[in-house]
Structures are given as structure tokens and as C-alpha cells.
Amino acid sequence: xxxxxxxxxxxxxxxxxxxxxxxxxxxxxxxxxxxxxxxxxxxxxxxxxxxxxxxxxxxxxxxxxxxxxxxxxxxxxxxxxxxxxxxxxxxxxxxxxxxx
Amino acid sequence: xxxxxxxxxxxxxxxxxxxxxxxxxxxxxxxxxxxxxxxxxxxxxxxxxxxxxxxxxxxxxxxxxxxxxxxxxxxxxxxxxxxxxxxxxxxxxxxxxxxxxxxxxxxxxxxxxxxxxxxxxxxxxxxxxxxxxxxxxxxxxxxxxxxxxxxxxxxxxxxxxxxxxxxxxxxxxxx
Numbered sequence: 546x547x548x549x550x551x552x553x554x555x556x557x558x559x560x561x562x563x564x565x566x567x568x569x570x571x572x573x574x575x576x577x578x579x580x581x582x583x584x585x586x587x588x589x590x591x592x593x594x595x596x597x598x599x600x601x602x603x604x605x606x607x608x609x610x611x612x613x614x615x616x617x618x619x620x621x622x623x624x625x626x627x628x629x630x631x632x633x634x635x636x637x638x639x640x641x642x643x644x645x
Numbered sequence: 646x647x648x649x650x651x652x653x654x655x656x657x658x659x660x661x662x663x664x665x666x667x668x669x670x671x672x673x674x675x676x677x678x679x680x681x682x683x684x685x686x687x688x689x690x691x692x693x694x695x696x697x698x699x700x701x702x703x704x705x706x707x708x709x710x711x712x713x714x715x716x717x718x719x720x721x722x723x724x725x726x727x728x729x730x731x732x733x734x735x736x737x738x739x740x741x742x743x744x745x746x747x748x749x750x751x752x753x754x755x756x757x758x759x760x761x762x763x764x765x766x767x768x769x770x771x772x773x774x775x776x777x778x779x780x781x782x783x784x785x786x787x788x789x790x791x792x793x794x795x796x797x798x799x800x801x802x803x804x805x806x807x808x809x810x811x812x813x814x815x816x817x818x819x820x
């Protein structure tokens with residue numbers, strides 16, 4: 546029998562990996578992929594608690610998280626295409642148009 | 646037996662996550678993300694969530710990841726020499742320390758709470774998909790509709806953003 550804290554630990558490690566990816570990578574597409582890693586870590590947490598606390602709510606929220614990740618990927622990639630068309634770069638350090 | 650499968654899926658998903666963040670070529674990162682998603686779906690199977698397993702494979706690994714790879718191929722990125730942020734060591738050290746601290750807290754805490762109304766036997770009698778569907782279309786109907794409208798808005802927004810901008814009309818500019 547796998548204890549609940551093992552699932553939560555896996556989810557925590559994956560979340561920290563994704564957070565680190567968002568902070569240290571410079572390619573915008575990789576940053577979005579790291580956000581997907583974080584969403585997956587949250588999903589593992591939700592489903593594990595749903596199983597161990599015998600409730601269906603966690604799986605439903607995980608389903609909604611997947612739907613919102615799909616929308617986030619679509620809009621994020623559209624933004625990447627627009628930026629790439631104007632500046633020919635997907636480096637996050639060079640996107641400073643809104644900075645003052 | 647379940648512990649063996651859990652260890653395999655957990656270690657492989659962590660390794661694939663680290664590779665996604667650390668690899669140099671963006672296409673390789675995408676393939677590492679695919680490995681991560683498939684191993685996370687294996688964890689869902691161990692937790693009796695068959696419907697979520699199918700959704701993870703079809704929607705995440707099938708649709709979202711193909712969208713990422715499609716944009717990667719479309720943009721034809723060149724691999725950069727310095728692909729980490731300039732000051733990444735300043736982020737790395739606090740992240741490792743924070744991860745160790747959170748891990749120590751997690752492994753010590755007991756994690757309990759009030760049990761819900763869906764024990765494993767009751768779910769297995771009718772099947773996981775049945776249980777998810779009943780719950781979704783009774784208690785979570787409003788959220789389901791909100792997510793549907795959200796997805797419609799996201800698709801329209803993505804199309805509007807990615808559309809080729811029309812050149813400014815000359816007689817409109819003269820006025």
C-alpha cells in the first residue's frame with residue numbers, strides 16, 4: 546500500500562521542477578511547458594486526495610484543470626506566434642514592451 | 646506490486662520533468678514532456694481514475710502536446726547558446742533548499758480528513774466513468790458550463806490573436 550504522502554511528495558517535486566523551469570529558462574515555449582508540468586503536479590495531488598478521502602470531487606476538479614490547461618496552451622501559443630512575427634525571437638528577456 | 650508500479654511511474658515522471666526543464670533542444674523538451682504526461686497518466690491508473698487516465702492520454706498527450714510541437718516546427722527555432730536565464734544559480738539554490746524543506750514537512754504530516762461519499766467498492770461497481778459523469782452533471786453542472794464557455798472564448802481569442810493583420814486601408818487613412 547502506497548501512503549498518501551508519497552503521492553504528495555512526487556507532486557511537490559514535480560511542482561518545484563516546473564517552478565524552476567519557469568524561472569530559469571529563456572525560451573518562451575519551454576516556459577509554457579514548465580507551466581504544464583506544474584498543472585500536472587496539481588492534478589496528481591487532486592486525484593491522490595480524491596482516492597484516499599473517497600470523494601469524487603478531486604477527479605472532477607482535475608478534469609477542469611485539464612480543460613483550462615488546453616485553453617491556456619492555445620492562447621499562449623497564439624501570443625508566441627504574434628511575438629515571433631514581430632521580433633523573430635522567443636526569448637523572454639527580450640520581450641519588454643510592457644515594461645516601464 | 647502496486648508499490649513497484651508506483652515507484653516506476655513516480656521516478657520516471659520526475660526524471661522526465663527534470664529533462665523537460667534541462668534539455669537544450671526545444672523539440673527534445675517536448676518529447677520529454679510527452680514522457681512525463683504518459684507516466685502521470687500511469688499514476689492516475691494506480692489511483693482508480695480510469696476516465697482521467699483516458700482524458701490525460703487523449704487531451705494532454707494527444708492534443709495539447711501536438712499543438713506545442715506544431716508551433717515549434719512552425720517557428721523553426723534555432724537552439725541558443727545560453728539557454729538558461731543569466732542568473733539561474735540564484736534561483737537554483739533557494740529552489741533546492743525550499744524543495745527539501747517542503748519535502749520534510751510533507752513526509753511528516755499525517756494527512757487525514759472527513760471521508761466523502763464515493764468509497765472504492767461503490768465506484769468499482771458501476772465504473773469510474775459512470776461515477777464521474779453522475780457527479781459532473783448533477784453537482785458540477787454550472788462549472789461544466791463555465792468551462793465550456795471558457796474554452797469557446799479561448800479558441801476565439803487564439804484565432805483573433807494569430808490571424809495575419811490586415812494592411813491598413815489606404816482610403817480609410819486619407820480621411
